[in-house]
Amino acid sequence: MNFLIYGAGALGQALGCMLACQGHTVDLILRPRFKDTLEKSGLTVTGYFGEFATKGSQLGLYTSLDETANSYNYALITTKAYDTASAAASIAALEQRVEYVVSMQNGCGNIELVEQFFGTEKTLGARVITGFEITGPGKVTITVSADDIHVGAPLADAISPAAASLAKTITEAGHPCRAVEDINRSLFAKLLYNCTLNPLGALLGVHYGLLGKNRETVAVMNRIIDETFAVITGLGGSTDWADSDQYKEVFYSELLPVTASHRPSMLQDMENHKPTEVDALIGYVSRQGQLLDIATPTCDTLAAMVKFKQAQYLQ
Incomplete structure (x- = not known):
């Protein structure tokens, strides 16, 4: 699968590393200081779920969506909640290059903002209750996890096939994840x-x-x-x-x-x-x-x- 991770701080970098180790194509949109570091040192994730490591060359490292050329099965928004609207607007400019957009952020109100840009059919939400911390150049430590990642569609109806596919992929990459009927x-x-x-x-x-x-x-x-x-x-x-x-x-x-x-x-x-x-x-x-x-x-x-x-x- 092809993944775009927009706003790749500790959470985004950790998931990106784990997915890339599983053979998926991963493009990270991150801050310039992170890009320079990861190009040189690659990414290492340690802690609660074991150890994962990938070279910088195995990741797409970008500071702007304008630099990307791939199409994506999933765009994961991992920014802080106050940046949700600007992140969604930027991803919306990719138009048909993105199948599903997933809010993986803290708090409430984020999914509703994503829906405004992409509609209910293309929107997913995720609840993450795991601790991620950048502990050194190119190093992320997973400090604690209280539960699986939950992923689901905005409307409480049935488990979305897109959510089920994403949950299976993240689980296989190393972080337990399950699809739920009611993400809210x-x-x-x-x-x-x-x-x-x-x-x-x-x-x-x-x-x-x-x-x-x-x-x-x-x-x-x-x-x-x-x-x-x-x-x-x-x-x-x-x-x-x-x-x-x-x-x-x-x-x-x-x-x-x-x-x-x-x-x-x-x-x-x-x-x-x-x-x-x-x-x-x-x-x-x-x-x-x-x-x-x-x-x-x-x-x-x-x-x-x-x-x-x-x-x-x-x-």
């Missing part, structure tokens, strides 16, 4: 997890595990869970849990311990003075709460605090 259900589950941990961990500057060991932070996380669950229900969405209390049981006993040592991606963005994905995570809950007339005071406060801190360093 999976994305809402991740939204619960991310909103509970990411902003609070970023503002306090700690890894996830510490948040679960303190009575005060547990109380804040419980309020986030209650508010996020209420918004998901208000949107007509569903998750694997009947109510927020049932989610809390699973969250504290299973989900949090698995990723206790993980540092929030939002914290890493803050440390590097980069924009955060606040608007696709807790900011999304706050916005939807206002539209649905559902009170989300804790999410509103945390979103405002993250935006304040972000504005300070971006100035």
